[in-house]
Amino acid sequence: MKMRIMTEVIKNLFRRPITIRFPNESNPVSKNYRGEHCYDINKCAGCGLCAKVCPNRAIEMVETTNKGKTKKHLEIDMSKCSFCGLCQDICPAGAIKLSTDIPSPTTNPLSLIKRSAIMKEEKDENEKKTWYQEGH
Amino acid sequence: MKEKSPVEMGYELLFGPGHPGSGNFSVKLRLDGEKIISARADPGYLHRGFEKLMEYRTPMQNAVLSDRICVFEPLAWNLVHAEAVDKLMDIEIPERAKYIRVIMAELSRIQSHLIWYGSMSAGTGFDTGFKLAFGYRDYILDIFEAVTGGRLYPAGYICPGGVRRDIPNGIEKKILWVLDKADKMKFLERIENPFLRSRMKGIGLLKTEDAIRLGATGPVLRSSGMKSDVRKDDPYEVYGGLDFEVPSLRDGDAYSRYLIGIREIEESIGIIKHALKSMPEGRLKTIKPGFTRIPEGEAYVRNEVARGEACIHMVSDGSEKPYRCKIRGPSLLHMIPVLEYLLKGQQIADVPAIYWSLNPCPADTDR
DSSP, X not given: OHHHHHHHHHHHHTSOOSXXXXXXXXXXXXXXXXXXXXXXXXXXXXOOHHHHXXXXXXXXXXXXXXXXXXXXXXXXXXXXXXXXXXXXXXXSSOOEEEOSOOOOOOSOGGGGEEETTTSOOOOOXXXXXXXXXXXX | OOOOOHHHHOXXXXXXXXOTTTOSOEEEXXXXXXXXXXXXXXOXXXXXXXXXXXXXXXXXXXXXXXXXXXXXXXXXXXXXXXXXXXXXXXXXXXXXXXXXXXXXXXXXXXHHHHXXXXXXXXXXXXXXXXXXXXXXXXXXXXXXXXXXXOSSOOSSSEETTEESSOOOTTHHHHHHHHHHHHHTTHHHHXXXXXHHHHHHTTOSOXXXXXXXXXXXXXXXXXXXXXXXOHHHHSOOXXXXXXXXXXXXXXXXXXXXXXXXXXXXXXXXXXXXXXXXXXXXXXXOBSSOSSOOOOOSEEEEEEEEETTEEEEEEEEEOSSSSOSEEEEEOSHHHIIXXXXXXXXXXXXXXXXXXXXXXXXXXXXXXXX
C-alpha cells in the first residue's frame, strides 16, 4: 500500500498541472464552438428567414435608409439568443455565422442588442483573441 | 375533524430546495426524533412548461428546446424528440446519422452516470469520488464541444431527419482516449470504499414488485432485480445490431444502485467502441432546417435515457407545429412515489444517500 502511494507521489512530481493561469492563458475552444455572431451586411439579402427560424425570437428585421437606399438588415438581442446556430444553417447567402468568440459580459443591458452596423465582420483565425485579452 | 396537535403530527423538516444536496427540489419530512414518519415530495421549483411551449414552435425549434428538458443529458432528450418527429413524418434516417446518434446518446449516458456517481459520493461525504467523477466528465464535455459546439447544450444537434453536422476528423481517436479514462471508474467498484459501503448497504430497499408497482424504470428497476431495457426490448436506431449486456443486480438497496451505474458505464463504453468500428460513410440528414409541415397523425416513442424510460407522445393536426406534445420523463416517478415510499421509516442521515441513489433530475421532474 505504501509503495503505491510513493509511486503515485513521484509520478505527480513530474506531471503537468491540469489547471491554467487564467487571465494570461486560456483553454482553446474548438472550431465548432458556437459563439458570438459575425454578420456581413453586403451578403445579406434581407429575406428574414433567420428571424423566422429563431426559436427565441432574438433576431428582428429592421429597415434603414442610407443615401436614399432602403435596406433590410437584422438586429440581434444577445440577451435572448441561445446560440443554437439555426440562423447560420438556414441563411441561403451565408451572411450570418457564429464565430468562436465568447460574448463579453456587460453591465449595460442595451449594449446586448447588436445592431448590424456595429456588428463585427468575420476575422482571420490568427487575429482572434478571447474576451478577457481584449481588456474588457 | 379535529386538527392534530403539533406533537401528534411530528416535527416537520424541509430537505431542500435550498439544501446543497437536493437541487431544485424539496422533500417535506415528518419526524419522530430522528426517524421519518412520512415524506412528501414537493416539486415545482423548476417548472418551465415545455409541453405548452412546444405547441408554438416548429420541430426544428423544438429540437433546440428539447435540450433543456433534462439538464444532465440534453443529447438523449434531443434523440427522443427527433425520433418522435421522424416517426410522424415517416422519414428514413441515413445509416451514418443513426450511428452518430447512438454514439452521442451513449456518451451522454456515461456523462450523466458520472454526475450521478459524483453527486451520490458528495451526498454521502465521499469527496474523492465526487472530484474523480466530475474530472472524468470534463473530458466527455470536451468531445461534446468539438462535435456539437457547446459543452453542455448541443442546441438540437440530433435534429429531426438526422444530425446537424458531421463529427470532426480525428475525433474517433479522442473518443477512444476518453473512454479509456472513463474505464478507470471500474476500480471504484473493486476497492469497495468502506465509508460508502457502510452508508449505503441495506438502505432504501426496493423490492422488484414495489419497483414495478411504483413505476420505476431504468437503473432503479434493474438494480431491483428486473432485466428491463428499452434498448434490448424494443430496439431503436441501431441498437438491435450492437452487442451489449443489460446489467442487473438483485439487492435493490442504495449500494446496488451505486454499483449498477458503474456497470452501465462499462456497457456504454463497449457500445461506443462497437459503433465507432462499424460506422459507415454517407449522408447526414434528409430534411433541411425550416418549416416543413408535419403530416396529420400521432406518434409515440420510448427511449432508454440514463435515468430510465423517456417517452414522447406527439399529436399533429397537419400544420407546421405539433398540436400536442406529451413528455413522460423517468424522474417524475422516481422522485415522487418511489422516493416517498423509500424514505418512510428511515433515519434523517440516510436521506441524501437514498435521494441521490435514485438518480434524480429536478429539471426532468418538473419539466
